[in-house]
Amino acid sequence: MTIETWQQALPHGITLSCRAAGQRGRPVLMFLHGFPEAAFIWDELLEHFAQDANGGYRCVAPNLRGYEASSQPAEVSAYRPKHLVQDIAALAQIEGAPLACLVAHDWGGAVAWGLANQQPQLLQRLAILNSPHPGTFLRALQASEAQQEASAYMNFLVRPDAEALLREDDYRRLFGFFTHWGPATWLTGALKAQYRALWDASLTGGLNYYRASPLRPARADDPGAAAVTLPREMLTVDVPTLVLWGLNDTALLPELLDGLEDYIPRLTVHKVPEASHWIVHEQPQLVAQRLAAFLRS
Template sequence: MIDTWQQPLAHGITLSCRAAGERGRPVLLFLHGFPEAAFVWDDLLLHFSRPEHGGYRCVAPNLRGYERSSAPAEPSAYRAKHLVQDIAALIATEGGQVACLVAHDWGGAVAWNIASQLPQLAQRLAIINSPHPGTFLRELTHSTAQQQASEYMNFLIRPDAEQLLAQDDYRRLWAFFTSWGGAPWLTDGVKQQYRAVWDGPAGGPPGAGLVGGCNYYRASPLRPPRPGDPAAAAVTLPEEMLKVSLPTLVLWAMDDVALPPPLVDGLDAYVPRLTLERVEGATHWIVHERPQFVAERLAAFLARPV
């Protein structure tokens, strides 16, 4: 059974959350990406909450700006420091430390930052197709292929991005899923779950639920340079933001069009306790495509000594 609730945090933000498993058990915290929401983790929440799979307390928040979580209007409210503060405050309500942060896409961007800046909040880190800031900056700055693969980011910062994404029943967003591998997992029922998130509050303009997600891109300089905007080319990241000492599992789907394989090259220079598995024949949406595989690899990682 999935429980849902609104979790007020000490700094005034509220996150809508989904969870399975008893309070007081070791916590797995799952962070989603764009253009998704916490519901995408439901199968894994139920799986790992069962006694035979660890009996964990499994929690998946909707990140700031998504579903019924707080959605500040200003793009600056979606800078990394604020996103990290949200998750740190949520962890405080769940006992102060999690057994593992599990994260995909933008959720991974938050998790990488927590692991480098606040490692005491987690015992382990599991990343699924979310680039480490060091390798992402390298590729955005020096790789024409990565710049082209990430060009969609400069679409998502347009002031009318939400309205364009909402056109024709979210035609562009469905293509975001299906053009990378057909997406047989994208059933009518799953589509309706996405629509409920993207539509936003009743009575709002089309695509109102996408404003927060687009603001993540507007707030971040880690995107391809364009005329008049150096973007990633103007960014320098301090060393302390790049080193991750936690035991870290990285599952990397090798057919990810937006985040191609060179993003994991040299990753061990930043993450000395790294377990990296390159997964052939899977796309950015590997959590949907191969949920049992993801569960098996995560279980094996959790079973190792810290």
């Protein structure tokens, strides 16, 4: 099945470059990527769920603002959560909300949690892959030394020289994100070329997500998460929610799953011992199976 690509202009002046499979007019699955990735990570799942035998969905994966050929505002403030949520809400309405499911990983998950909280009428289900809920993440960043240490990389990514350092030695540090948990046999030469092209075109946009967010460990010159309070009404999610979590994720620790049920009454959690943060690459068939079962439930 062919992946369709196009530039989608949104009413508020942002354009998102998108990838999709499946006919318009069918129930929509929307997939949101994280850092340092892009919409192409979902291609296998787009093609899978667009097939009639697997539901015959319209499957759409936008490149979030700041990534690939999507709009790349220069101001860090343009990457605050309210703007990111606005983008996906607008795209969902264009594609045919309510979405049958919003599927999201890493920073895409941060956007998805916000959309599900603020505009639940736009989606029927939510599926999260290794992306912390803001309530449990804030708790851990404030009180867990283990998670503070695991998230220390965030304070590197907000440095003004982060782009230059990440581009050194053919993106050695960025490729190291993928190989930190093992050999990453999925990281083929062709996929590396896709990542290089992505980072050549849009590295600053991805880093601006970290620069715009206070949810990072405190340091001497910045209180970070220590200065943040989130009211409960900003944290609850009332749509059926699947959380699929690779337990070998050493950046986002399993303790982030503790207490999720306090915010999400209709919650299903599946822990995957043999997967890391990059579960979409490592276990695509498992992700497809779990998502299909969730869509049928």
